[in-house]
Amino acid sequence: MNNLIHETSKIQEITYELKIQDVMDTEYQTVNSGMAVGSLREVLRKKRILGVPVVDGTDLVGIVSIEDFIKCMENGKLGETVGTMMTMDVKTLFADEPLITAVNKFEEYGFSRFPVISRQTGKLVGIITKIDIIKGILKKLETAYQHEEERRYRASHIFNDIVADDISIDLKYFIEGKNFDKAGEASTGLKKTLNRLGFPPDIVRRVTISTYEAEINIVSYTDKGEIHAFIDSNQIRIVVTDTGPGILDIEKAMLPGFSTAPGWVRELGFGAGMGLPNIKKFTDKMTLESVVGEGTRLETVVFLDSNKNKL
Amino acid sequence: MKLAEIKEILQAEILTTEFDPELDIEIGCSSDLMSDILAFAQPGSVLVTSLINVQVINTANIADIKVVCFVMDKDPHQSIITHAEKNSIAVLKTKFTTFECCGLLYMNGLKSCNYTKFDNFKTYII
Ligand SMILES: Nc1ncnc2c1ncn2[C@@H]1O[C@H](COP(=O)(O)OP(=O)(O)OP(=O)(O)O)[C@@H](O)[C@H]1O
């Protein structure tokens, strides 16, 4: 990863510009040192993680990984506490350090994650993995660079060690309701990232047409919402949620031509009643759920495998 | 048909720095309804529209349309031009109406996108 970053000056710039705290995961899992090793399995499995920091009170006291767990299992030590088998000499990063420091440490130690510490308080404030770094850089590239550079700064050229095998990246976008100036930013951003990850143009087109329609619906009918893209090597799944008024009659809303779009939405070129039918047309799977007064949840899947592809 | 030829036929003015006269365009589409464009426009078409706002550019971008032509000599705001340039979309404007533009391009051999009506489509009065 390091060498490749040196070849690509724009990516390099970003790794100096972004701080670890900009990309780290702040909703991380911890365990305490008194926990039985046997219970670790559940934590790691449930959270689908390969390692977890050990925290007593508010102090970071160690780190355990799936390898540590396997070793204990082989030696029949599942009854002992995490404290007896964790690594106490934890390599950490500071939240305010530039991303390049993290990149270098991943290279140097070959670990899959680092706990992140606040320089001011000395306490644990996050976890960072290589995937977090990739996600951070992709997000930055969505807004920082222009269209013609997409193919040149393909993620597959930069992160071939990771992207080549099994990518699994999720990206989140927050959508402001009623703001038509910003409408489409999430979908255009996602389009750049999918191109950069090297997905075929027709797949990118189908995914982003449906995401854009959903984004416009959030802007048109709700106060705010979220688009969550789960990208992996065999499918692209998009989950769109909002806390808007909900849809009274979903069957009716799905009918081509049906629209309740107010005048201001129609003036902007929307309100043909074709958004949801378009989403259905361009995706392989579509689920729409809604509770009036609470909000709406849309989930779509586009498969990469042409056998499963309906178009 | 080359983009340069389209520009000639429509006697259009180029508004963006983005403009490749050699760009091949075989298909045209025209609508002021963005969802119609998303549903039926083919990648690489030229879009003729009288609607002028940033979402036209976003729609074109999402639908892989590289050329947008605004009709009736309407001047888009600079922010729209800049947005188009950022997304590598060429923007033209012409004094012709939508009807005239489509007629001229069609007469000169530009093909239409394949429109197939959605099942159960109707318009509702609410
Ligand atoms: N997220 C949402 N929250 C509340 N209502 C929604 C939502 N999405 C869609 N609707 C309702 O479903 C109707 C149909 O939506 P659809 O996207 O198919 O068409 P439209 O938005 O009216 O027009 P178009 O998408 O063609 O511009 C909307 O008019 C609206 O009443």
Ligand SMILES: [Mg+2]
């Ligand atoms: Mg809609």
